[in-house]
Amino acid sequence: MENRKKVAFYTLGCKLNFSETSTIARNFTTEGFDRVDFEEAADIYVINTCSVTENADKQFKQIVKKALKKNDKAFIAAVGCYAQLKPEELAAVDGVDLVLGATEKFKITDYLHDLTKNDLGEVHSCEIEEADFYVGSYSIGDRTRAFLKVQDGCDYKCTYCTIPLARGISRSDTMESVLKNAKEISEQNIKEIVLTGVNIGDYGKGEFGNKKHEHTFLDLVQALDQVEGIERLRISSIEPNLLKNETIDFVSKSRTFVPHFHIPLQSGSNEILKKMKRRYMSELYTERVDKIREVMPNACIGVDVIVGFPGETEELFLETFNFLNQLDISYLHVFTYSERDNTEAVLMEHPVAMNVRHKRSKMLRGLSVKKRRAFYESQLGQTKTVLFESENREGYIQGFTENYVKVKTPWNPELVNTLHQVSLTKIDEDGIVRMAFIEQPAYL
Numbered sequence: 001m002e003n004r005k006k007v008a009f010y011t012l013g014c015k016l017n018f019s020e021t022s023t024i025a026r027n028f029t030t031e032g033f034d035r036v037d038f039e040e041a042a043d044i045y046v047i048n049t050c051s052v053t054e055n056a057d058k059q060f061k062q063i064v065k066k067a068l069k070k071n072d073k074a075f076i077a078a079v080g081c082y083a084q085l086k087p088e089e090l091a092a093v094d095g096v097d098l099v100l101g102a103t104e105k106f107k108i109t110d111y112l113h114d115l116t117k118n119d120l121g122e123v124h125s126c127e128i129e130e131a132d133f134y135v136g137s138y139s140i141g142d143r144t145r146a147f148l149k150v151q152d153g154c155d156y157k158c159t160y161c162t163i164p165l166a167r168g169i170s171r172s173d174t175m176e177s178v179l180k181n182a183k184e185i186s187e188q189n190i191k192e193i194v195l196t197g198v199n200i201g202d203y204g205k206g207e208f209g210n211k212k213h214e215h216t217f218l219d220l221v222q223a224l225d226q227v228e229g230i231e232r233l234r235i236s237s238i239e240p241n242l243l244k245n246e247t248i249d250f251v252s253k254s255r256t257f258v259p260h261f262h263i264p265l266q267s268g269s270n271e272i273l274k275k276m277k278r279r280y281m282s283e284l285y286t287e288r289v290d291k292i293r294e295v296m297p298n299a300c301i302g303v304d305v306i307v308g309f310p311g312e313t314e315e316l317f318l319e320t321f322n323f324l325n326q327l328d329i330s331y332l333h334v335f336t337y338s339e340r341d342n343t344e345a346v347l348m349e350h351p352v353a354m355n356v357r358h359k360r361s362k363m364l365r366g367l368s369v370k371k372r373r374a375f376y377e378s379q380l381g382q383t384k385t386v387l388f389e390s391e392n393r394e395g396y397i398q399g400f401t402e403n404y405v406k407v408k409t410p411w412n413p414e415l416v417n418t419l420h421q422v423s424l425t426k427i428d429e430d431g432i433v434r435m436a437f438i439e440q441p442a443y444l
Contacts, residue, residue, distance in 0.1 A: 007033045008042035010063050013050025015196045015236055017080060019147040021048045022139030024079070024108060031109045041071045046108065049082035049090070051162050051340070056082050061093055068095045075112070079105035081166035085341075087123040099123045102167055136173045138181050144192065144389050144417045145234070146185045150178050150220065151197030155205075156239075158266075159277050159344035160309065160337065167198055171206030175215050179223060186229030191387050191419060194234045195224075201242025218247050225254050231419060232387065232402065237262040237304070240288050241280040248288075252295040258402040259299035261292060262333075266306045268323025269316040275348065276309065282323055293328055298379065300330045300404035307364060308337040308357030310348035317360050324367060330375040330404070332368035336361045369431075376433055379405050380424050383438060388415040398432065407433045414441070 007028045011021040024046065025035055036042050045067040050056055060082065067074055077098040078090045084101040091099045098111055099122070111122075138148040153168040154161075173181075185193055197203070203220050204213035217238075224233055233256045240263050251257040263285070267273050270281045292299050305320065324332065336357045339346050352360075384401035391398070396408040397415050405424065409415070422435040 004032060004034050005044065006036045006040070006042040007044040007046065008036050008038045008040060008067070009046050009048065010038045010067075011048045012056065012059060012063075013048070013052060013081070015147045015194060016149055016152075016198065017048050017050060019137045019139040019149045019196055020080075020105070021046075022147075023137030024048075024106065027106070027109055033109075038067070039070070042067075042074060043071070044075045044077065044112065046077045046079060048105075049078055049080040051081040051085050051166050057086075057089065060090065064093055064095050077108060077111075079108065081163070084166045085162055091123050097122065136177050136181055138185055138193075140185060140188055140190060144190070144387060145194055145232075146188075146190045146192070147194050147196045147236075148178070148181055148185065149173070149196050151200050151203050151205075153206075154199045155202070156199065156279065157277055157344075159275065159348070160306065160340065162340045162343060163198055165342060169206065170199055170202045172197075172203050175220065175223060178220065179227060182224055182227045182230060186227060189417070191230075191417060192232040192234060193224075193230055194236050195220075196236045199239060199242070200236065201238045217242065218244065218250065221247060221250060221254075221257065225250075225256050227256075230256055233257045234260055235262070237264060239264060239279070240285050243288055245291055248291050249295060258404075259292075259296040260302075260402070260404045261299065262302040262304070263288060264304035265324075266304060267309065267312075267316075268305075268320035269312070272309055272312055272316055272320075275311055276306075276345075286327065289327055289329060298382070298403050300375065301328075302331050302333065302404075303327075303329050304333045304335065305364060306335045306337050307360040308352040310337075310345055310352065311350045312337075312352055312360075321363060321367065324364070324371075329371060331372045332364055334361050334364045334368065373427070373431065376405055376424075376427055376431075379403070379433070380426065383421060383423050385419055386422050386435065387419050388417065390416045405433055407435045409435060 009021050009025055011017050029035060047060065047063055049060055064076055067076055075097050076095055078096055079100045083090055083099050087099045087101060090096055100108055136149060138146055140146045151172045153170045154164050155170045182193060201217050203217040204215040243263060265285055266276055266278055268282050273281060289301060292301060386399040386401050386407055388397050388399035392411045395411050397411045398406060398408045400406055420441065421438040423438060425434045425436055427433055
């Protein structure tokens with residue numbers, strides 16, 4: 001019997017990347033490769049790159065080194081956003097053999113007939129205009145929840161962002177395909193699906209290779225709510241201008257959608273929002289938060305924010321800080337602005353000094369800790385449903401309530417991937433909530 005080749009994967013970046021890595025990995029398995037952990041020796045290492053995180057290139061080099069330590073003759077392939085934006089840069093990294101751009105990454109096995117190491121990485125990347133077709137994907141097997149991709153690309157022209165350059169125009173999966181994937185996931189005993197994409201509120205655009213919307217995001221949410229066997233559905237991140245009141249109302253009454261929204265704000269200053277070419281002002285953001293609170297008082301609301309954007313004076317930063325401080329939200333994801341080639345913001349005047357960016361970032365992270373604490377405190381004494389995760393963390397098993405409160409209880413493998421009604425009792429020193437079972441499971 002011939003020796004089957006081993007392949008290992010490493011994913012940088014967002015949930016969308018995780019769902020795509022998972023799909024690429026399934027293609028390898030179908031083609032007769034054995035998937036192994038990245039820590040093990042493999043014949044091929046595939047690194048799915050990201051262009052959003054800072055130091056993406058530094059991280060990439062470290063991961064390549066790590067792979068070559070396991071097997072110095074391994075074939076190394078880079079795919080994903082950074083591979084599309086800077087293919088030559090990645091190809092020049094010592095040990096890299098193949099770099100595939102946005103349209104080629106799903107056909108990676110076609111490029112692997114010869115696994116001889118190359119002196120210089122071979123690049124196959126398209127002009128991003130060619131990334132106009134849709135490849136559906138979802139991730140399973142890595143966690144208790146699955147990430148289901150419903151949309152790709154973005155037509156927005158935010159001045160700091162390279163994603164349209166890395167992923168192309170906005171396009172969507174067909175409704176039929178999304179529902180088929182959701183069904184497949186539900187049959188694998190996965191309790192929670194997280195909907196993901198680059199700009200998921202734009203769902204429906206490009207569903208039939210054109211700009212016309214056949215379905216809207218609300219249609220999608222309503223159809224998914226009907227899929228049998230799914231216990232929970234979560235919306236990952238949705239633009240405030242695309243999160244419509246009808247969707248918020250529907251989620252509040254839905255069978256499966258949980259009361260958790262993650263809504264990018266980026267700045268609380270209208271002046272900066274205009275410079276960023278965002279498609280709303282802070283007033284609209286406040287309206288969305290108020291609407292969610294009105295119909296789902298216990299909802300968890302997460303916010304993305306960028307600090308240190310060019311032209312962000314101390315006054316404008318404080319505008320953002322005060323805006324967020326008075327807003328009834330649950331946590332922040334804080335990003336320190338970093339310059340990206342081929343974006344408008346790179347050429348803008350009045351860049352903010354690095355040390356000031358870091359100081360502002362620290363202030364907002366402190367605010368996030370305070371917000372999360374206040375949100376958790378507001379949930380104490382309530383009865384919630386927890387989905388337990390699969391890792392043993394220092395003798396505890398952790399899980400999340402439907403409204404994204406992180407809880408823990410002494411480790412018991414029987415609890416993995418099960419849902420239980422619990423009462424939230426107190427916040428531990430590490431900031432995680434303790435709980436008591438409403439009905440003690442038989443095996444405890």
